[in-house]
Structure formats: C-alpha cells, structure tokens
Amino acid sequence: MRYQFTVTGNRTEAQATVVRSPEPGEVVVAIAGSALGAQPGAEIAGTVLAAGDAATDWLGRQVVVPRLLPCGECPSCRRGRAVRCTACMARGLVATHETVPARYLLAVDPLPPAEPELWRWAALADAASAPYGGLVRAQVAPGDLLVILGLAPRGRFAIALGRALGAHVVALGPREGRELALAAGAHLFLDGEQFDAPDIYPILRAEAIALGIDPGSELKVLETTATSAGRRRAIDLVGQGGTVALLAGGTASHCEAALRRLAETESSLVGAGACHPDLFPELGALIARGDLAFEPELEALPFAALAEALADQRCGRRHRLPVLVP
Numbered sequence: 042m043r044y045q046f047t048v049t050g051n052r053t054e055a056q057a058t059v060v061r062s063p064e065p066g067e068v069v070v071a072i073a074g075s076a077l078g079a080q081p082g083a084e085i086a087g088t089v090l091a092a093g094d095a096a097t098d099w100l101g102r103q104v105v106v107p108r109l110l111p112c113g114e115c116p117s118c119r120r121g122r123a124v125r126c127t128a129c130m131a132r133g134l135v136a137t138h139e140t141v142p143a144r145y146l147l148a149v150d151p152l153p154p155a156e157p158e159l160w161r162w163a164a165l166a167d168a169a170s171a172p173y174g175g176l177v178r179a180q181v182a183p184g185d186l187l188v189i190l191g192l193a194p195r196g197r198f199a200i201a202l203g204r205a206l207g208a209h210v211v212a213l214g215p216r217e218g219r220e221l222a223l224a225a226g227a228h229l230f231l232d233g234e235q236f237d238a239p240d241i242y243p244i245l246r247a248e249a250i251a252l253g254i255d256p257g258s259e260l261k262v263l264e265t266t267a268t269s270a271g272r273r274r275a276i277d278l279v280g281q282g283g284t285v286a287l288l289a290g291g292t293a294s295h296c297e298a299a300l301r302r303l304a305e306t307e308s309s310l311v312g313a314g315a316c317h318p319d320l321f322p323e324l325g326a327l328i329a330r331g332d333l334a335f336e337p338e339l340e341a342l343p344f345a346a347l348a349e350a351l352a353d354q355r356c357g358r359r360h361r362l363p364v365l366v367p
C-alpha cells in the first residue's frame with residue numbers, strides 16, 4: 042500500500058492510495074528518504090520494488106531519483122537544456138512510493154562506506170545536485186575564486202562541491218553561519234551583513250590576496266538563496282568581471298544598474314535550474330571518494346512530521362535539510 046502525505050492547517054494527513062503500475066520503461070521505488078528541499082516529494086532515494094518489462098534490470102537496486110525527469114527526446118532535451126523540456130514528468134506529493142521512468146535513475150549500490158545509509162542520498166536528488174549544476178554552468182575550475190552566497194543546505198553543499206572542484210571558496214552569509222560555512226570547507230567566511238554591496242568587491246580581492254590566491258584569478262559567484270537581496274549582491278560582486286550563477290527558485294526582482302555593469306564588463310549571467318541527470322554519475326563518484334558528505338547537513342524525520350518540518354522551514358528554525366523516512 043502506498044501512502045501520500047499532505048498538510049492541512051498544521052497537521053500531517055496520510056492518505057492510502059494504490060501504487061501506479063509501471064509502464065515498460067518505468068519502475069516503482071519504495072522511498073527510503075524524501076528530502077524537503079526546493080520541491081518536496083520530488084527529491085527521493087529508495088529501492089526498486091517493481092519494474093516494467095524493459096526495466097527489470099533495476100529490480101532490487103538502490104537508487105537516487107533526480108528531481109528533474111526530462112523526456113530526453115524533445116529539441117530542448119537534445120540540446121542539453123533539460124530544464125526547458127516541456128514534457129518533464131510531473132512529480133507527485135510526498136509519499137512512500139513513486140512510479141518513475143528508469144532512464145535517469147542513479148544506482149548507488151553497493152552504498153559506499155562514506156555514505157552507507159540510503160535515506161541520506163535523497164539529498165543528491167536536488168539539494169546537493171542543483172548547486173553542482175550551477176557550478177558546472179559557471180565553469181568553475183581549479184584556482185578560481187568562488188564566492189558562495191547563502192549558507193542553507195544548498196549553500197553548504199555548494200561550498201563542499203566548490204572545494205572539491207579545486208576553487209578557493211569564500212562563503213558570504215549571516216554571521217551565525219560562520220562555523221557551518223567553515224565546517225563545510227570554506228577557505229574564508231565574510232559576514233554578509235557587515236558590508237554594503239559596493240564595499241564587498243575590494244574586500245574580497247584583498248582577502249583573496251591574503252589567502253595567497255592569484256589576484257588575476259577568475260571570479261565565480263554562485264547565489265543559492267534565491268532572494269532578491271542575494272541576487273542583487275551576486276550581480277554587484279561580478280560587476281568588475283566574472284561569472285555569476287543564480288540558483289533557480291524564490292522570486293526575481295529588477296536590478297537594472299547592476300545588470301548594465303554586468304553587460305559592460307562582459308560578465309556572464311547564467312541560470313541554473315535542477316541538475317541535468319547526466320551529471321549525477323560524477324556526483325556519485327565525488328561522494329564515494331568522500332569529497333562530499335551528506336551527514337552533517339541532514340536530519341531524519343518520520344513522514345508524519347511533514348507539517349512540522351515545513352512550518353519550521355518557513356520560520357527558518359531548521360538549519361539542516363529535513364529528510365522524511367518511513
């Protein structure tokens with residue numbers, strides 16, 4: 042039996058439903074972890090319980106289901122722009138089972154000693170992979186000076202990933218996030234509330250030189266808060282040249298003067314939605330090597346705690362990514 046969970050008022054309601062039978066290329070995943078990130082219900086890891094005729098190789102496998110499940114066939118998909126796919130599979134509510142195409146599953150068994158618990162891998166479905174997609178879009182390379190804006194789980198995964206890619210990582214965020222940022226691997230923390238945007242750039246360069254970073258190194262900025270203030274600051278930062286990647290989500294706002302400077306300095310502004318599934322195998326390898334750890338960023342909660350977890354997130358009471366477990 043499949044249960045799906047919804048929130049009414051401040052209560053979690055469980056509803057028994059039938060598991061949809063898989064089409065030939067689909068599988069049914071029994072969910073071990075369902076992360077409450079950008080799209081609750083669509084960030085899952087679990088074990089394949091049933092499979093269609095063309096997907097029987099997946100039976101019993103432990104898998105991560107990417108948040109984005111594009112069709113793989115349309116013109117956008119063929120150009121590698123999966124986020125613009127108009128035939129992406131619609132994802133359901135938070136539930137104990139989900140029927141999904143097998144095509145983009147990431148097999149993670151045997152689970153590596155560095156991350157031996159399947160439920161934690163739900164973080165890879167989006168919270169850890171969306172920042173990776175942004176870093177790839179920004180072409181972060183060894184020796185780059187990389188500024189990460191925002192210290193929620195996506196930001197902290199971005200710090201660890203930036204470091205794994207060989208960048209010098211500067212975390213910019215609220216003062217109380219300092220220890221978390223340094224624990225995630227930031228080389229330097231800057232208190233985001235202490236500086237007005239125009240002041241940040243020279244301070245950043247001075248700090249970079251003090252860290253021994255080549256002052257001519259490429260500046261890359263990944264904005265993970267998806268807020269107007271964060272985006273304005275990110276664009277201000279690359280106003281002297283560089284690349285800014287803005288993670289999707291939240292609300293947009295106009296910042297015309299900064300955008301003009303962005304154009305004048307031939308900077309790049311790249312959007313980054315959910316990570317392309319083709320990038321998941323390299324992410325899995327990073328985790329297996331121990332370059333990225335889920336453990337300090339996650340918190341397991343029962344499915345029945347959905348309402349409480351969402352309410353806490355709205356109030357900013359949870360610093361770790363809630364993952365619902367059976």
Ligand SMILES: [Zn+2]
Nearest residue numbers: 112115118126
């Ligand atoms: Zn498509």
